Amino acid sequence: xxxxxxxxxxxxxxxxxxxxxxxxxxxxxxxxxxxxxxxxxxxxxxxxxxxxxxxxxxxxxxxxxxxxxxxxxxxxxxxxxxxxxxxxxxxxxxxxxxxxxxxxxxxxxxxxxxxxxxxxxxxxxxxxxxxxxxxxxxxxxxxxxxxxxxxxxxxxxxxxxxxxxxxxxxxxxxxxxxxxxxxxxxxxxxxxxxxxxxxxxxxxxxxxxxxxxxxxxxxxxxxxxxxxxxxxxxxxxxxxxxxxxxxxxxxxxxxxxxxxxxxxxxxxxxxxxxxxxxxxxxxxxxxxxxxxxxxxxxxxxxxxxxxxxxxxxxxxxxxx
Numbered sequence: 001x002x003x004x005x006x007x008x009x010x011x012x013x014x015x016x017x018x019x020x021x022x023x024x025x026x027x028x029x030x031x032x033x034x035x036x037x038x039x040x041x042x043x044x045x046x047x048x049x050x051x052x053x054x055x056x057x058x059x060x061x062x063x064x065x066x067x068x069x070x071x072x073x074x075x076x077x078x079x080x081x082x083x084x085x086x087x088x089x090x091x092x093x094x095x096x097x098x099x100x101x102x103x104x105x106x107x108x109x110x111x112x113x114x115x116x117x118x119x120x121x122x123x124x125x126x127x128x129x130x131x132x133x134x135x136x137x138x139x140x141x142x143x144x145x146x147x148x149x150x151x152x153x154x155x156x157x158x159x160x161x162x163x164x165x166x167x168x169x170x171x172x173x174x175x176x177x178x179x180x181x182x183x184x185x186x187x188x189x190x191x192x193x194x195x196x197x198x199x200x201x202x203x204x205x206x207x208x209x210x211x212x213x214x215x216x217x218x219x220x221x222x223x224x225x226x227x228x229x230x231x232x233x234x235x236x237x238x239x240x241x242x243x244x245x246x247x248x249x250x251x252x253x254x255x256x257x258x259x260x261x262x263x264x265x266x267x268x269x270x271x272x273x274x275x276x277x278x279x280x281x282x283x284x285x286x287x288x289x290x291x292x293x294x295x296x297x298x299x300x301x302x303x304x305x306x307x308x309x310x311x312x313x314x315x316x317x318x319x320x
Contacts, residue, residue, distance in 0.1 A: 008192050008193070008194050008295055008296075010194045010195070012194040012195070012198060013189060013193060013194065013195075013198040013201070013202065014188055014189045014191070014192035014193060014194070014198075014202070016185055016188065017121065017122070019121065020124070020138070020139050020140040020141070021136060021137070021138045021139050021140060022036055022039040022040075022138065022140050022143075023039055023040040023041070023042060023137050023138040023140070024036070024039055024040075024041055024042070024138065024140075024143060024147055024151075025041075025042045025043070025044055025049065025128065025137065025138070025147055025151060026041055026042070026043070026044065026147060026151045027043070027044050027151045027152075027153075027154075028043055028044070029041040029042060029043040032147070032150070032151070033150065034146065034150065035143055035146065036143070042130075042137055044151050044152055044154075044155075046074075046075035046076075046155060047075065047077075047131070048130060048131060048132070049076055049077075049128050049129065049130060049131065049137065050076070050077045050078070050079050050102055050103065050128070050129045050130075050131050051063055051064075051067060051076050051077070051078050051079070051126060051127075051128055051144075052079045052080075052081065052090075052100075052108055052111070052125055052126065052127045052128075052129055053078065053079070053080060053081070053125050053126045054080060054081040054082070054083065054090060054125045054284075054288070055080060055083070055279065055280070055281040055284045055285070056083040056281070056284045056285050056287065056288030056289075057125050057126075057288070058184070058237035058238055058240075058241055059124075059125070059126060059141045059237070060125040060126040060141075061237045061240075061279055061280070062126075062141070062145055062233055062234060062237050063126040063141065063144050063145050063148075064078065064126075064279045065233050065236075065237075065275060065276050065279050066145040066148050066149065066163065066230065066233060067148060068275035068276070068279065069160065069161055069163065069228075069233075069275045069276070070148060070149065070152065070156050070157065070160045070161075070163070071155075071156055071157025071158075071159075071160050072148060072152055072155060072156070074155075075152070075155045076148075076152075077102060077131070079092065079095075079100045079101075079102060079103065079129075080092075080094055081093075081094070081108060081125060082094045082284075083281075083283075083284035083285070083287040083288040083291075083292075084287055084288060084291045084292055085292060088107065088109055088123070089107040089108050089109030089110075089112075089123040090107070090108045090109075090123060090125055091106060091107050091108075092105070092106060092107070092108075102131055103129060103131065103134055104134075105134065107123075108123050108125065108127060109123045110134070111127070111129045111134055111135060111136045112127075112136045114133070114134050114135045114136070115135035115136050116136075124139045124141075125139070126139065126141055126144055127139040128144060145230060145233075146164070146230070149163050149164050149230065150164065161227070161228050161229075162227070162229075163228070163229050163230040163233070164229065164230060165225060165227070165229065168224050168225045168229060171224050171225075172224050172229060172230070172231050175223060175224055175231050176230075176231055176234055178209065178212075179209075179213075179223075179231065179234055179235050179238075180234070182205055182206060182208070182209035183206065183209050183210065183213070183235065183238050184234065184235075184237075184238050186202060186205055186206040186209060187206060187238060187241075187242070187246040187250050187252050188250070189202035189205070189206070190202045190203050190206055190246075190250050190251055190252050191246070191249065191250030191251065191252075191293075191296065192250075192296075199251065203251070203252070203254070206252060207254050210260065210263065213235070213263060214260050214261075214262050214263050215262075217262040217263060217266045218261075218262040219320070220320055221266075221269070221317050221318075221320035223235060228270075228273065232270055233270075233276070236267060236270045236271075236276065239257055239263065239266075239267040240267065240271070240280055240285075241285055241289075242256070242257040243256045243257050243258060243306050243308065244282055244285050244286055244306065244308060245285060245286060245289040245290070247306075248303065248306075249289050249290060249293070249296060249297065250296075256306070258310065265315045265316060265317050266315070266317065267311075268310070268311055268312075268313060268314075268315040269315040269317045271311045271312075272311075272312065272315065277311065282308050286302050286303070287302055290302040290303065
């Protein structure tokens with residue numbers, strides 16, 4: 001995400017700044033059926049927009065996966081920032097010359113400043129940038145992937161999954177909210193707790209939620225219903241980083257993912273689904289957290305472990 005609020009406030013619990021550029025990209029710039037509507041609206045248009053993401057970031061990883069699964073690669077281009085950055089911005093150090101080949105910029109910050117010269121908040125990924133103007137359109141990550149599904153349907157691949165089944169949406173909203181507050185953000189609440197009391201409370205909340213998920217997924221293959229939905233993707237990007245960084249770096253260490261039988265098998269099931277596992281880059285994930293978070297890891301030493309070789313092992317969940 002760019003970790004725009006990943007600093008420790010002594011004595012306080014971690015609170016994520018959820019104020020983002022709220023613009024939506026919708027079919028014919030229509031008023032969307034779901035979510036905030038009193039926001040600037042942009043029209044769906046193939047070739048107009050570039051998704052800027054980073055393999056290291058769980059929130060951006062979600063956008064990359066949804067774009068893959070829906071088959072939008074040819075209508076929304078993808079730019080990838082490198083795993084490390086300073087306080088100013090994600091950078092395009094993976095590209096030749098350190099410049100995004102489409103936008104012609106070295107820092108994502110430049111796209112934000114082109115639209116808002118005095119943009120006061122963190123420069124986060126994922127972000128959608130208009131290719132022709134080089135201006136950021138939105139970085140409101142929950143709605144970016146939601147709108148990929150609901151607004152770009154004319155351009156889906158023939159085998160695109162139904163990531164938001166109409167009959168499951170109410171349950172998905174409830175599950176997504178709990179997963180976000182208790183797991184996706186819960187690991188950060190542990191890692192950036194500003195006191196022992198804040199950490200203890202965050203740790204307890206996180207593992208209550210993981211125990212709930214372990215029980216839920218012991219009897220069903222997917223998180224909501226009997227098919228892959230965006231709820232699974234939202235949970236997966238945190239589970240994928242759990243043993244690599246959250247267990248040690250964020251002190252989420254009651255147990256590892258590999259010690260939850262159902263959750264570990266579930267995570268492998270998703271990882272082995274085409275369009276999902278290939279988006280993970282564990283070296284970039286570890287570099288990002290251990291090098292960028294100098295308040296937690298001032299030496300910037302990246303640990304050699306843990307062993308992450310088991311993701312391709314059979315998961316055995318086909319019969320659930």
